[in-house]
Amino acid sequence: MTVRNGATRNRFAAVAATTALVLSLTAGCGSSGGPNSGTIHVLVYGDAANKVEKQIVDTFNKTSKVKAVLDTIPGADYQSKLNTIINTPQAPDIFFNWGGGSIAPFAKKNLLLPLDDMIAKDPGLKSNFLPSVFNTAVIDGKSYGVPMRGTQPVLLFNNKKVLASAGLGVPRTWDDLISDVKVLKAKGLTPIALGGGDQWPALMWFEYVFDRVAGPDLFRKALAGDKSAWAGPDSQKALGMLKQLVDVGAFGSNFDSVKFTDGGSPALMAKGKAAFELMGSWEYSTQQSSNPDFAKNDLGYSAFPTVSGGKGDPKDVVGNTNNFYSVVKKTKHPDAVAAFLKLMYSDEFVKAQLGIGNLPTTTNTAKFLSTSASPDYSQFQFNLVKAAPSFQLSWDQAYPPAAATPIHTAIQKFFDGKTDANGFIQAMQSLSNS
Secondary structure (H helix, E strand, C coil): CCCCCCCCCCHHHHHHHHHHHHHHHHHHCCCCCCCCCCEEEEEEEECCCHHHHHHHHHHHHHHCCCEEEEEEEEHHHHHHHHHHHCCCCCCCCEEEECCHHHCHHHHHCCCECCCHHHHHHCCHHHHCECHHHHHHHEECCEECCEEECCCEEEEEEEEHHHHHHCCCCCCCEHHHHHHHHHHHHHCCCEEECCCHHHCHHHHHHHHHHHHHHHCCHHHHHHHCCCHHHHHCHHHHHHHHHHHHHHHCCCCCCCHHHCCCCCCHHHHHHHCCCEEEEEEECHHHHHHHHHCHHHHHHCEEEECCCECCCCCCCCCCEEEECCEEEEEECCCCCHHHHHHHHHHHHCHHHHHHHHHCCCCCCECCHHHHHHHCCCHHHHHHHHHHHHHCCCEEECHHHHCCHHHHHHHHHHHHHHHCCCCCHHHHHHHHHCCCCC
C-alpha cells in the first residue's frame, strides 16, 4: 500500500538513494536503438510493493526485445524528484503517480502521452478496469493513466467489542452516528479516534460529508475552478454537520496531539479507548501488524453513513482510487510501453498484488479474492468500489501538490474552532488549480 504521508526516513539514506537514482537515470534513460531494441525505464515509488513491480518487469523482459528497467525513488522524495526530472533527458518512459492533481500539471504542460490511441488498439487497457477508478486519470477528456497496485477506499472502522458492550450497532445514518457518539461519550470513551496531529485524517470526514450532502458535483466544480461552488447552501450544511460532530465531543479534546503515522489513533481503537476510526483501507494491515489479535477478532468495518436529504449517492466512496502508470510523451518505444501496460490487467498481476495485501481494480479481480490474506475484507472493499457511482479522489491529491498544505491547514483550523464556515470557504476558494 502507499500511505498518504509515508514513514519518516533517514535523511542521509534518502539523499544517497536519490543521488544514486539520478546517476543511474543519467546513464540509462533516453531509450536508444531501433524499434526492436533498447530500453524503457519504469519509475516507481520505493516501498515494499516494489516486489510485485520487479516481478512484472521480469515477466515483460522474458518476451520483449525492448527491455524494461525498474527505477525506484524513496517514498518521501518521490513527488519532488519526479518534478525535477520529468522534463529532462533523464525522464522515465513510464512513471507511478496518484492520478488527478498529481499529473494534471504535467498534462497541461504537454509532457504526457495521451493513451487514447493505445486504448483504441487494445480496448482492454480501459475496459478491464473499474470505471470509477480508471476515470481518476482522465484529464480534459483524455486518458493519461492505467491503474496499477490497488485501491484504497476510506471506510468507517470500529471496535466490535466496544460497540457490543455499549449496546450499539454499526451506524447506518448520520443521526445514528451522532446518537452513538453521545452514548459512547457518556461511558467515558473517546467515540472516534482521530489522528489530528497529521491533519490529513480529518480531511476524510470533510470529503465524505460534502459528498453525502452535495454529491460529487460540488467538488468537481470547485476543482475545475468554480470558486462559487464552495459558498453554496450545500457547503454551509456540510460544514454545520461537521461542526456538530466536533461540538458533541466525537473526537475528544486532544485529537491534535494524536497521530495515525506513529500508531496513536489505531491504538486507541485497538485498546478499546475509542469505538471508531475513519481511515483508508490500509487501517486493516496497520492493525494486523500492530495489534494482530484485535485485527483478527474485533476489528469491524462499514461504509460511511447516509445523510437524510443529501444529494450524494449513499454508495459513493472517497479515498485513493488507485495508483497509476502514466507515459512520458517523449518515449521512443510507445509499442513496448503499451505491451508493458497490458500486464496491469493480467492474472499474474492481480494474484501478485493480492498476495501482498493490495486490492487491484481490474474486472478479473473478483475471481481471485479467495486467495487474499483477508478474503472477506477484500470482497467487501471490491464490492464497495465496484458499486460506487463516484469514487472521489482525496482532495489533497485531486488538487495540484502545492494545495495540500493549505487544505490541511484549513481543515485543522475548522476542527479546532479557529475559523468558522466562512473562513474555511474563503481558504478553499483561494486554492490554485494549476
